[in-house]
Amino acid sequence: MGIIFSVLFYAASVLFVVALGRRIFKYATTPAPLVIPTTPAPMTWLGVIGRMLREVVFFESLFKGNKWTWLFGWLFHFGMLIVLVEHLRYVSEPVWFWVASIQWLGPYGGMAMFVGLAGLWVRRLVVDRVRYISVLSDHLMLGLMVAIVGSGLVMVYVFPTDIVMVKSFMLGLIKFDWQPLPSDPPVVVHLVLTLVLMIIFPFSKLLHAPGVFFSPTRNMRDNPRERRHTTGWRSDAHPEK
Amino acid sequence: MTKPDFETPELTLTQDVPAVQPGAMEHSKPFVAKAAHQEALGFPGELVDNWKEVALDKMSDLLKTYRSLPVFLDSCVKCGACTDKCHYYLGTGDPKNMPVARQDLLRSVYRRYFTVAGKFLPKLVGAKDLTEEVLEDWYKYYHQCSECRRCSVYCPYGIDTAEITMAGREILASVGIGQKYSNEIIGKVHKIGNNLGLPKPALADTLDGLEEEVKEDIGVDVKFPLDQSGADVLVIVPSADFFAEPHVDGLIGYAKVFHQSGISWTLSSYASEAANFGIFVGNYENMQKVAERIRTAAMELGVKRIVVGECGHAWRVAYSFWNTLIGPFDFLDPKFPIPQHVCEFTNDLLSQHILRLDAEANDDKIVTFHDSCNVSRGSRMGNQPGGQFIIPRQLLRAACNNFVDMSPETTHEHTFCCGGGGGLLTDDLLELRVKGASPRMNALQRVIEDEGVTHMAAICAICKSQFSKVLPFYGMGMDMIVSLHQLVGDALVLDNGH
Known part of the structure; x- marks a missing residue:
């Protein structure tokens, strides 16, 4: 059990890093030929950093767009942030103090994720416009996340698993000293689905995570008169005059 | 007007979101190019x-x-x-x-x-x-x-x-x-220089006519110079400004502003178009080729500045793209923004007290302002973000005593397109244009009922043409839509006291 999972973990991690890295490389190296920030837009890099922070921390544009989607989306993502930090205790020894200090928040983070996902899924099913634009993968993605969060919460509240053993497995992965893993169904489901998530991440709409940082309508400065922007095309269609 | 074969949406004052109706516009498509x-x-x-x-x-x-x-x-x-x-x-x-x-x-x-x-x-x-x-x-x-x-x-x-x-x-x-x-x-721009295919003699003739008209109207010799080498400013306007209503009143407004400012200016017959439909078809080369005429004209005429007239997408192309497409503009005077919007130009003169506006001239109107989409979300005016909202309103407040805004979810960055932008201002898409205008019409109807608004000012040739066409479908007068610089021109105090 431990060995199979160890191999799967390495494979999924390599795929995740390589495929995601390639995608990010593609975004970073494709030119943005014209100045296209959605205006009003900041005129300086500092302003762009502020806009981007508001976008990824507060979901500023989504807030303007739809309050319900914003609420559920924000609950889900910030629940996830808490849970990810909380989970760092499985890979740190001794546990970093800032990770230890938020352990009590973990279950609430999980619940926030659950509520967020449920709300988003209900919208997807109930609002006719959102139902129209949804395809199977949109529902499966929500199902996958619900199952990961659900199995996690089940371990917290219903069938506790041997987390000391889980931690030694995780630390073993890092140190290349493979250890066994508990075989309780919740932990197996939780980990298998997390691996699935890592594998599909670079090939799915989860690319919105790196994508937002490369969005030219959000990361460009509004200064075309002050500074000449060039297309960045290798064979520039217009020679310098 | 022939009876259309579609129904104009009902005005609801508040914007309702319709239920999904698959295929509702499946029949709508423009004529294919020959x-x-x-x-x-x-x-x-x-x-x-x-x-x-x-x-x-x-x-x-x-x-x-x-x-x-x-x-x-x-x-x-x-x-x-x-x-x-x-x-x-x-x-x-x-x-x-x-x-x-x-x-x-x-x-x-x-x-x-x-x-x-x-x-x-x-x-x-x-x-x-x-x-x-x-x-x-x-x-x-x-x-x-x-x-x-x-x-x-x-x-x-x-x-x-x-x-x-x-x-x-x-x-x-x-x-x-x-x-x-x-x-x-x-194609017409590539060949002749403007969207209308208006050759130089026709253009010169039109401008002469305008000079006479203004002279008759207010008794002042306001000039509309064409191809004047050595002028300070090349003014690039959408060609609709040359004769379409209410656009031409905007052009007269710019001319009055220039006249009163004493700054020499000229139009160009070679680059007689601010519009650049290259952006609409998404083709860089065509957009560049259209823009290139303006660089050429500016260099040949030896001007120091370029000012762009009231046209939404043209301003986006000019403001956001020109420097990339046809820059660098090292042959122009760096003391002024390159290019400069005519609203920025007029606003600067007002703030320097070179111009004086007498808002009483527009006391017969209650005016609102339609933010044009491309100006609002694809460009800027002035030296701070959002200047594209502030400057036109400053001008309107200076030119009119009665100015009111439409509801905030329909103005500034949230503004609705007039329904005719992006290369859709054609009669083979009339149903789409009428229906697409309904969100703006709803907001307009509200200020008409609540505030008694009589006119809506715009700074875009497409908006002006589109509204002239679709306002009657909603039971409003086509002359409700006016050029911002018409209001400015009417309020402008000229030397002879007008």
Whole structure:
């Protein structure tokens, strides 16, 4: 059990890093030929950093767009942030103090994720416009996340698993000293689905995570008169005059 | 007016979101460009035999040259925030007019041919083969988007459907299916210098007529100089300003401002067009070629500055793209913004007290302002973000004692397109234009009822033409729409006391 999972973990991690890295490389190296920030837009890099922070921390544009989607989306993502930090205790020894200090928040983070996902899924099913634009993968993605969060919460509240053993497995992965893993169904489901998530991440709409940082309508400065922007095309269609 | 074969939406005052009505606008598509109009722009005259291959090659090409495309096509999570933001969806209920669904027309093909998931599991991720039906849908629905960028304001990833529409149209044109209206117009600019195909003698004649008209009207010798070498300022206006109503009153307004400022200016017969439909068809080379005429004219006339008249997309191209397309402008005076919007120009003169406005001249009006989409979300005026909202309002407040704004969810960055932008200002799309105008008409109707608004000012030639056409469908007078510089010109105190 431990060995199979160890191999799967390495494979999924390599795929995740390589495929995601390639995608990010593609975004970073494709030119943005014209100045296209959605205006009003900041005129300086500092302003762009502020806009981007508001976008990824507060979901500023989504807030303007739809309050319900914003609420559920924000609950889900910030629940996830808490849970990810909380989970760092499985890979740190001794546990970093800032990770230890938020352990009590973990279950609430999980619940926030659950509520967020449920709300988003209900919208997807109930609002006719959102139902129209949804395809199977949109529902499966929500199902996958619900199952990961659900199995996690089940371990917290219903069938506790041997987390000391889980931690030694995780630390073993890092140190290349493979250890066994508990075989309780919740932990197996939780980990298998997390691996699935890592594998599909670079090939799915989860690319919105790196994508937002490369969005030219959000990361460009509004200064075309002050500074000449060039297309960045290798064979520039217009020679310098 | 002949009776239209569609129903004008009811004005509801508050903007309701319609239920999804699949296929509601499936019948709407503009005339296809003839071979001559295609070829003049460097596109094939008719659908090429290997269109599928050509289309996919073009898509591959665009994915490598515009970062917006891979980022936007990958990032959408189908959250639905944009679904009730497009004026064409609000006006028609056709789900393919929801921005995300419009993007999906291209995204589904992108997924099928350019992503791992779509190659192996097309059904799962909504990937589709590129078929003639898909091409047909592209043609219909990429000509039901006015590239106004309203959706991009609300998207958590800033996905701008205008970028997708431009790519879609460019691919279509590249396989031989261009839009007649836009391509014919671009061809005229390449050949003659303006969208109307107005040659120099006709233009000179028109301007002479305007001089006489103004002289008769107010007794002042306001000049409309053409091809005047050595003038300080080259003024580039949309050619509709030369004779369309209410545009021409705006042109008269600019001329009065220049007259009173004492700054020498000229129009150019070679570059007699501010509009640049190259942006609408999404083609860089054509956009550049259209813009190039202005650089050439400015150099030949030896001007020091370029001022751009009231035209929304033209201002986006001028402000955001000119420096890239036809810069650097090292031959112009760096003390002034390059290019400068005529509203910035007038506003500067007002703040320096070089001009004086007597707002009483417009006391017979209660005025509101329609923010043009391209100015609002694709450009700036002045030296701070949002100046594009502040400066026109400053001018209107200076020129009119009675100014009121429409409701805030329909102005500033939230403004609605007039319904005729993006190369859709053609009578073969009249139903779309009327229906797409309904969100603006709702907001207008509200200030008419609540505030007694009599006029709506605009700073865009397309907005002005579109509103003149569609206002009557909503039971409003076509002369409600006015040029901002008409109001300025009417309030301007000239030397002789007018």
